[in-house]
Amino acid sequence: MSIGHTLLGLLESGPRHGYDLKRAFDEKFGHDRPLHYGQVYSTMSRLLKNGLVVVDGVETGGGPERKRYAITDAGITDVQRWLATPEKPEPYLQSTLYTKVVLALLTHRDAADVLDAQRSEHLRSMRMLTDRKRKGDLADQLICDHALFHLEADLRWLELTAARLDKLRETVAP
Amino acid sequence: MTAPEGSLLSAEGLCKAYGSTMALDGASFSIHPGEVVAVMGPSGSGKSTLLHCLAGIVPPDSGTILYQGRELSAMNDAQRSALRRSEFGFVFQFGQLVPELTCVENVALPLRLNGARRKEAERTALTWMERLEVDDLAKKRPGEVSGGQGQRVAVARSLVTGPRVVFADEPTGALDSLNGERVMELLTDAARTTNAAVVLVTHEARVAAYSDREIVVRDGKSRDMERAV
Numbered sequence: 001m002s003i004g005h006t007l008l009g010l011l012e013s014g015p016r017h018g019y020d021l022k023r024a025f026d027e028k029f030g031h032d033r034p035l036h037y038g039q040v041y042s043t044m045s046r047l048l049k050n051g052l053v054v055v056d057g058v059e060t061g062g063g064p065e066r067k068r069y070a071i072t073d074a075g076i077t078d079v080q081r082w083l084a085t086p087e088k089p090e091p092y093l094q095s096t097l098y099t100k101v102v103l104a105l106l107t108h109r110d111a112a113d114v115l116d117a118q119r120s121e122h123l124r125s126m127r128m129l130t131d132r133k134r135k136g137d138l139a140d141q142l143i144c145d146h147a148l149f150h151l152e153a154d155l156r157w158l159e160l161t162a163a164r165l166d167k168l169r170e171t172v173a174p
Numbered sequence: 175m176t177a178p179e180g181s182l183l184s185a186e187g188l189c190k191a192y193g194s195t196m197a198l199d200g201a202s203f204s205i206h207p208g209e210v211v212a213v214m215g216p217s218g219s220g221k222s223t224l225l226h227c228l229a230g231i232v233p234p235d236s237g238t239i240l241y242q243g244r245e246l247s248a249m250n251d252a253q254r255s256a257l258r259r260s261e262f263g264f265v266f267q268f269g270q271l272v273p274e275l276t277c278v279e280n281v282a283l284p285l286r287l288n289g290a291r292r293k294e295a296e297r298t299a300l301t302w303m304e305r306l307e308v309d310d311l312a313k314k315r316p317g318e319v320s321g322g323q324g325q326r327v328a329v330a331r332s333l334v335t336g337p338r339v340v341f342a343d344e345p346t347g348a349l350d351s352l353n354g355e356r357v358m359e360l361l362t363d364a365a366r367t368t369n370a371a372v373v374l375v376t377h378e379a380r381v382a383a384y385s386d387r388e389i390v391v392r393d394g395k396s397r398d399m400e401r402a403v
Binding site (some may be wrong): 057097112116117119121122123126127129130134148155156159162163 | 368
């Protein structure tokens, strides 16, 4: 999963402090893998360097200074490009896909487009495997079938998610 | 409307309502000779309605369908019916074979309806049954063969007239995966050899993987994924 793109997407609804970003990320995407503070700050300084965010304000209080980050136009374009680019089919893709779908809903983009693009990419792989299977021997067929079943499992999850988009929208972006 | 270049069958702006339910809401489609296009989408999205409109079974409320440059809506019922009998082939999920006829008589049926003599029709039917690996079932009735065998008989029947377009609506929906895949292999091989186009409605990715490209139908609208990506 791209933590940078996810944090950028979370900034689209308005500027936030690093601490708020971590909290929002953990709540929505980090159920079993919360972010470390170090990850947040190293990611934000990279985004800052690349012009995808700017520092919107600095609070100085008793403790260390707290920077508030805002997304730039280039940052919004970057999120859009990430959401529109399908992932290479591979095992354990779900967490990235789930993040993209939720982020699309949170930022009021069309989450069905994300799923459609991904379905197309998966089918492209499945067509190549099916073709190899047709031309191959039994060993080839069994090897391809194994890969096909895994891709099919991804797609079944994808169809189920597509069917539940309205419900998911109510939950994550009421 | 002008048809996309080289397309055999195309449609634009198709709308179809059943009562207050919009089954199709501006759907488009095109297919070239020899091409296999999967029509995907959730249940109730309008996939089968799109297939029925393209095949001239159901008239759309609005929009145009062109087959080889001729508009389907400009044809009368008899012309459309003749088109379906001679240029189109059909495979459905269930109950398509006539139970009183033997398998070879079932396969020969479209040729008989087109006026062919019985012997000649059954000879042609048998060559298609060989191709679909069910020629040994020629004298059996549909009730005496398995689901997978019956579906191969149905595929043979859909191809017997040498159609330019085969419409297949969930053709493997009632089969286990091994039989389903064999049916898809045989159907797409036969279609490619004869340069027939196949419009394949399916919700199964493994079946869609036998296509050249897919379109997705959602809420009655179609999306051509080749052009989208």
